[in-house]
Amino acid sequence: xxxxxxxxRVLKQLAAIVEPNDILSDRERILDYASDESxxxxxxxxxxxxxxxxxxxxxxxxxANQELIPVTPRGGGTGLCGGAVPxxxxxxxxxxxxxxxxxxxxxxxxxxVEPGVxxxxxxxxxxxxxxxxxxxxxxxxxxxxxxxxxxxxGMRGVKYGxxxxxxxGLEVVLPTSEIIDLGGKTVKNSTGYSLIxxxxxxxxxLGVITKAILRLVPLSKLSSTLYVPYKxxxxxxxxxxxxxxxxxxxxxxxxxxxxxxxxxxxYLKRSMPRNDAPAYVLIRIEDKDExxxxxxxxxxxxxxLENNALDVLVADTRGKQEEIWEGRSCIIDAAKxxxxxxxxxxxxxxxxxxxxxxxxxxxxxxxxxECQNFGHAGDGNVHTNILKKTMNDDEWNNKIPHLLLDIYxxxxxLHGTISGEHGIGLTRKQYFPMARDEKQIELxxxxxxxxxxxxxxxxxxxxxxx
Amino acid sequence: MIIVVCIKQVPExxxxxxxxxxxxxxxxxxxxxxxxxDEFAIEEALRIKEKxxxxxxxxxMGPSQAKQAILKCLAMGADRAIHLTDSLFAGADTLAxxxxxxxxxxxxxPKFDIILCGKQAIDGDTGQxxxxxxxxxxxxxxxxxxxxxxxxxxxxxxxxxxxxxxxLESKLPVLLTALKGLNEPRLPNIRGIxxxxxxxxxxxxxSDLDSNTNQFGLTGSPTQVVKIHTPEPRAGGIIIHExxxxxxxxxxxxxxxxxxxx
Ligand SMILES: Cc1cc2nc3c(=O)[nH]c(=O)nc-3n(C[C@H](O)[C@H](O)[C@H](O)COP(=O)(O)OP(=O)(O)OC[C@H]3O[C@@H](n4cnc5c(N)ncnc54)[C@H](O)[C@@H]3O)c2cc1C
Ligand SMILES: Cc1cc2nc3c(=O)[nH]c(=O)nc-3n(C[C@H](O)[C@H](O)[C@H](O)COP(=O)(O)OP(=O)(O)OC[C@H]3O[C@@H](n4cnc5c(N)ncnc54)[C@H](O)[C@@H]3O)c2cc1C
Numbered sequence: 001x002x003x004x005x006x007x008x009r010v011l012k013q014l015a016a017i018v019e020p021n022d023i024l025s026d027r028e029r030i031l032d033y034a035s036d037e038s039x040x041x042x043x044x045x046x047x048x049x050x051x052x053x054x055x056x057x058x059x060x061x062x063x064a065n066q067e068l069i070p071v072t073p074r075g076g077g078t079g080l081c082g083g084a085v086p087x088x089x090x091x092x093x094x095x096x097x098x099x100x101x102x103x104x105x106x107x108x109x110x111x112x113v114e115p116g117v118x119x120x121x122x123x124x125x126x127x128x129x130x131x132x133x134x135x136x137x138x139x140x141x142x143x144x145x146x147x148x149x150x151x152x153x154g155m156r157g158v159k160y161g162x163x164x165x166x167x168x169g170l171e172v173v174l175p176t177s178e179i180i181d182l183g184g185k186t187v188k189n190s191t192g193y194s195l196i197x198x199x200x201x202x203x204x205x206l207g208v209i210t211k212a213i214l215r216l217v218p219l220s221k222l223s224s225t226l227y228v229p230y231k232x233x234x235x236x237x238x239x240x241x242x243x244x245x246x247x248x249x250x251x252x253x254x255x256x257x258x259x260x261x262x263x264x265x266x267y268l269k270r271s272m273p274r275n276d277a278p279a280y281v282l283i284r285i286e287d288k289d290e291x292x293x294x295x296x297x298x299x300x301x302x303x304x305l306e307n308n309a310l311d312v313l314v315a316d317t318r319g320k321q322e323e324i325w326e327g328r329s330c331i332i333d334a335a336k337x338x339x340x341x342x343x344x345x346x347x348x349x350x351x352x353x354x355x356x357x358x359x360x361x362x363x364x365x366x367x368x369x370e371c372q373n374f375g376h377a378g379d380g381n382v383h384t385n386i387l388k389k390t391m392n393d394d395e396w397n398n399k400i401p402h403l404l405l406d407i408y409x410x411x412x413x414l415h416g417t418i419s420g421e422h423g424i425g426l427t428r429k430q431y432f433p434m435a436r437d438e439k440q441i442e443l444x445x446x447x448x449x450x451x452x453x454x455x456x457x458x459x460x461x462x463x464x465x466x
Numbered sequence: 467m468i469i470v471v472c473i474k475q476v477p478e479x480x481x482x483x484x485x486x487x488x489x490x491x492x493x494x495x496x497x498x499x500x501x502x503x504d505e506f507a508i509e510e511a512l513r514i515k516e517k518x519x520x521x522x523x524x525x526x527m528g529p530s531q532a533k534q535a536i537l538k539c540l541a542m543g544a545d546r547a548i549h550l551t552d553s554l555f556a557g558a559d560t561l562a563x564x565x566x567x568x569x570x571x572x573x574x575x576p577k578f579d580i581i582l583c584g585k586q587a588i589d590g591d592t593g594q595x596x597x598x599x600x601x602x603x604x605x606x607x608x609x610x611x612x613x614x615x616x617x618x619x620x621x622x623x624x625x626x627x628x629x630x631x632x633x634l635e636s637k638l639p640v641l642l643t644a645l646k647g648l649n650e651p652r653l654p655n656i657r658g659i660x661x662x663x664x665x666x667x668x669x670x671x672x673s674d675l676d677s678n679t680n681q682f683g684l685t686g687s688p689t690q691v692v693k694i695h696t697p698e699p700r701a702g703g704i705i706i707h708e709x710x711x712x713x714x715x716x717x718x719x720x721x722x723x724x725x726x727x728x
Binding site: 227273290297298301302305315317318 | 497500502538541656
């Protein structure tokens with residue numbers, strides 16, 4: 001790939017587009033933009049630009065497209081596959097200043113936001129208005145732009161779906177600098193190809209998202225959380241299918257193994273309701289009506305007991321529930337605080353979870369590494385922290401690619417795929433052909449070429465253009 | 467050991483919005499919970515019973531919705547409950563509340579050993595009810611305990627004070643109020659929740675306690691709410707940041723002089 005460098009002339013032209021203090025180029029200040037939360041080593045951008053408006057983004061892309069300079073869009077940098085890491089240097093566009101909530105449309109239950117809004121702030125804001133933005137990824141300091149670009153999932157997937165299901169409209173700047181509006185506030189739309197769906201999940205390779213209209217739902221004020229310990233993983237995972245078979249769809253059903261609970265306890269420096277069982281299922285139940293919520297708790301509780309749950313603990317206060325969900329959300333951070341971690345994101349049909357987890361544990365054993373399994377059991381999405389611990393670097397670097405190959409082979413053989421919600425980015429690029437056939441990948445490459453003829457927008461992610 | 471636990475259902479405070487212009491508390495649509503301090507009380511009662519055997523009776527005065535909080539206590543493991551509910555109880559101040567509760571205890575659980583309460587209710591927040599109950603029943607009390615041991619017919623408790631804690635001893639029967647730190651309340655489990663539905667919740671009305679019903683509720687309350695206002699939010703303190711402690715002290719002295727404190 002022949003890209004040009006960001007030279008003095010280009011810097012001058014950038015300075016004509018944005019305020020000088022929104023251009024960062026000294027090494028110390030751009031350090032934070034050189035990596036994300038994946039384990040790949042840092043790659044420095046040549047320059048970081050903090051944009052304030054769509055027009056600025058468009059002008060930067062026009063410049064970059066003329067000058068053949070690679071551009072990497074970056075949200076919170078919490079991605080787990082290197083998507084926002086500028087491997088070819090160039091210009092990195094950071095959305096940290098485009099972080100405003102622009103409009104809450106209570107009549108249409110929609111909200112318009114800039115791409116740099118943190119999920120955390122969006123959740124807090126809409127909940128103050130008794131509304132809910134259901135996508136609920138564990139990392140709350142990811143941005144909406146990043147969430148849309150990775151089609152982030154999270155804890156409410158079982159009932160509500162993923163980020164894609166809540167994106168109504170997007171303002172996108174194309175690599176060739178045109179600004180287009182996709183979708184809108186209409187609920188229905190049969191008007192040609194759905195380009196918006198191409199942008200969602202494209203990991204910033206087809207266009208830059210500068211504004212988003214998101215769908216909201218009414219907030220169910222009442223909720224309870226069940227904390228259910230099991231004596232083995234199989235019983236825990238089969239409960240999940242049983243609950244859904246019984247036509248109860250709780251907003252969240254999460255699976256956590258004992259090692260995950262223990263690492264969360266060490267990280268949070270407090271105890272979870274129980275830590276002595278090998279496996280746990282956490283279930284959130286919500287409703288507007290107290291009688292209904294009580295009925296659901298009992299129905300789900302009984303299904304758990306029928307599937308050999310050791311106990312079914314019920315947290316009803318907000319405080320207790322938050323403690324439990326914080327314990328679940330922090331597992332990746334908690335593991336990282338103790339050492340190097342490779343986070344795996346397999347997804348399989350729900351009924352295959354027991355087979356997947358058993359296989360994952362067997363593979364970990366084969367390579368002599370410890371692992372923690374947890375995740376969005378209701379969606380068949382299992383996260384695995386592979387822990388380096390005291391293994392020496394060479395051994396780790398040698399083993400990981402083989403181990404991942406085994407894991408992905410297993411996931412694909414169970415009719416699953418290699419990433420449920422974190423994305424392909426850089427770290428899964430070499431495994432991508434395992435999950436999609438040649439023709440599909442060729443179509444994707446053609447689409448990329450149509451959107452980005454000079455291949456300047458986030459090049460080298462998902463696949464390489466040959 | 468016969469243990470009475472007084473509990474109150476309260477709005478979940480995290481949700482209570484304060485309207486700065488008009489009313490102090492907006493309770494509309496706010497979920498209700500068992501008063502958090504009462505959770506410590508019920509947990510402590512369960513631990514005593516697990517060691518010594520006995521019976522736990524939950525007593526609560528409140529509207530019919532308070533049943534939810536009562537059921538939670540029964541699900542955690544209390545044996546039975548008395549629910550004081552009657553429109554005649556409405557509008558009770560702390561004294562009327564305490565007198566109603568103590569009459570109930572005297573009439574329906576005369577042979578109790580321990581009464582456990584929360585230190586305060588997170589809505590009313592007075593912390594007066596338990597102390598008034600102990601006065602009306604003529605028994606000793608230890609308020610704000612963080613540790614409890616029971617030996618034969620006496621209790622030894624740690625009572626939190628500004629400087630640390632006091633160790634107090636009392637004979638039975640005694641009233642104790644629970645503070646955070648006393649224990650880590652268990653979560654009720656589904657078996658408990660199902661069995662709670664089969665446990666006795668005795669409904670008691672004003673006429674069950676006394677034929678002279680004007681001593682209850684609003685008419686039985688000597689205090690009157692004249693005015694409700696939201697206190698000004700406290701302004702944050704001032705921190706003097708200086709590397710050199712001498713300069714910091716100088717600045718502090720100057721500040722105190724300017725404010726005419728020195
Ligand atoms: C502890 C932890 C827990 C996590 N839990 C979850 C979880 O439960 N579910 C889940 O799905 N993910 C989870 N993640 C992964 C991560 O939070 C998500 O992938 C998130 O969507 C990334 O958002 P971000 O703003 O940090 O994006 P970044 O990492 O900055 O970028 C991600 C990708 O989006 C592109 N991008 C960013 N902004 C834009 C834009 N405005 N326009 C075009 N492209 C853009 C980037 O180029 C990159 O390819 C977790 C991560 C961590 C560290
Ligand atoms: C001046 C004044 C006027 C008031 N006027 C009214 C009014 O007009 N209408 C009205 O509805 N309320 C009124 N209240 C509120 C009512 O008096 C109190 O909510 C009630 O007396 C309990 O007091 P508290 O909430 O401060 O509880 P605290 O004394 O702080 O509670 C401590 C403990 O006592 C026990 N306890 C308290 N209340 C009960 C209960 N009901 N049942 C069982 N155990 C209990 C619990 O163990 C609790 O943890 C008034 C309060 C005050 C101070």
